[in-house]
Amino acid sequence: MAHKKSKPTILKFDSEEDVAVALAKYTADLSEKYIRDKGSFSVVLSGGTLIDTLRKMVEPPYKDSVDWSKWLIFWVDERVVPLDSDDSNYKLACDGFLLKVPIPSGNIYAINDKLSPDGAANDYEARLKHLVESKIIPISDASGFPKFDLMLLGMGPDGHVASLFPTHQQRYEKKRWVTFITDSPKPPPPRITFTFPVINSSSEIAMVVTGADLANTVKIALGGGLEPGSTPLPCMEVSPEGGLTWFLDKDAASKL
Numbered sequence: 468m469a470h471k472k473s474k475p476t477i478l479k480f481d482s483e484e485d486v487a488v489a490l491a492k493y494t495a496d497l498s499e500k501y502i503r504d505k506g507s508f509s510v511v512l513s514g515g516t517l518i519d520t521l522r523k524m525v526e527p528p529y530k531d532s533v534d535w536s537k538w539l540i541f542w543v544d545e546r547v548v549p550l551d552s553d554d555s556n557y558k559l560a561c562d563g564f565l566l567k568v569p570i571p572s573g574n575i576y577a578i579n580d581k582l583s584p585d586g587a588a589n590d591y592e593a594r595l596k597h598l599v600e601s602k603i604i605p606i607s608d609a610s611g612f613p614k615f616d617l618m619l620l621g622m623g624p625d626g627h628v629a630s631l632f633p634t635h636q637q638r639y640e641k642k643r644w645v646t647f648i649t650d651s652p653k654p655p656p657p658r659i660t661f662t663f664p665v666i667n668s669s670s671e672i673a674m675v676v677t678g679a680d681l682a683n684t685v686k687i688a689l690g691g692g693l694e695p696g697s698t699p700l701p702c703m704e705v706s707p708e709g710g711l712t713w714f715l716d717k718d719a720a721s722k723l
């Protein structure tokens with residue numbers, strides 16, 4: 468069942484540093500709310516610049532005040548490379564975030580890096596299904612897809628989110644929870660990715676976008692800059708069941 472698109476909240480900050488401060492407070496506040504209401508907090512990470520922008524989470528006061536034992540960590544997309552490769556989103560998150568806070572290792576859901584892209588996507592989807600059967604992750608009543616508490620998404624200059632690229636058919640997938648791509652236009656080519664039905668079943672999504680190189684894309688996505696007759700960018704399809712908040716620095720927001 469399709470849900471009604473809610474209006475995004477657009478937050479503009481003077482600097483990337485101010486985005487990092489605000490993103491940490493937003494995430495910590497949601498962590499407190501979801502742990503109070505349902506006993507856990509499922510967080511879906513991207514790779515890329517997002518991890519650095521999350522850096523304030525591993526500093527006081529949040530390092531000590533957040534109940535990290537209740538966090539569950541997933542990836543919205545992952546490169547199908549060894550987990551210790553510099554191209555791995557898992558390694559990026561470990562080095563910049565996960566190794567600095569006490570999230571139980573059993574709550575961190577990395578891909579199986581021994582499988583093919585097809586196999587890794589099937590395996591990740593099967594593990595999500597098991598978590599749903601075990602009532603660790605709920606299903607959205609509205610969509611029938613798994614419902615994560617918070618997704619933290621970045622965006623590429625071409626408007627891609629997760630590994631859903633403008634000219635690749637994965638962005639139109641309607642049935643699978645997790646799919647794969649072997650020819651990502653951004654290296655490395657083999658990846659797995661959550662599909663839009665899963666992304667848009669989330670309770671909350673933060674789009675975290677900083678830097679002048681993304682200003683044109685932000686204008687297209689939020690400023691009505693799409694040429695008539697053009698296909699919407701993947702980032703324009705992000706529409707969670709709950710709140711959508713864009714965190715922009717001055718440079719990314721400069722053409723709005």
Ligand SMILES: O=C1O[C@H](COP(=O)(O)O)[C@@H](O)[C@H](O)[C@H]1O
Nearest residue numbers: 513514515516517621622623629
């Ligand atoms: O390849 C990827 O790119 C996007 C955007 O990355 P950024 O460096 O431009 O912030 C990222 O969100 C995704 O997780 C990653 O695999």
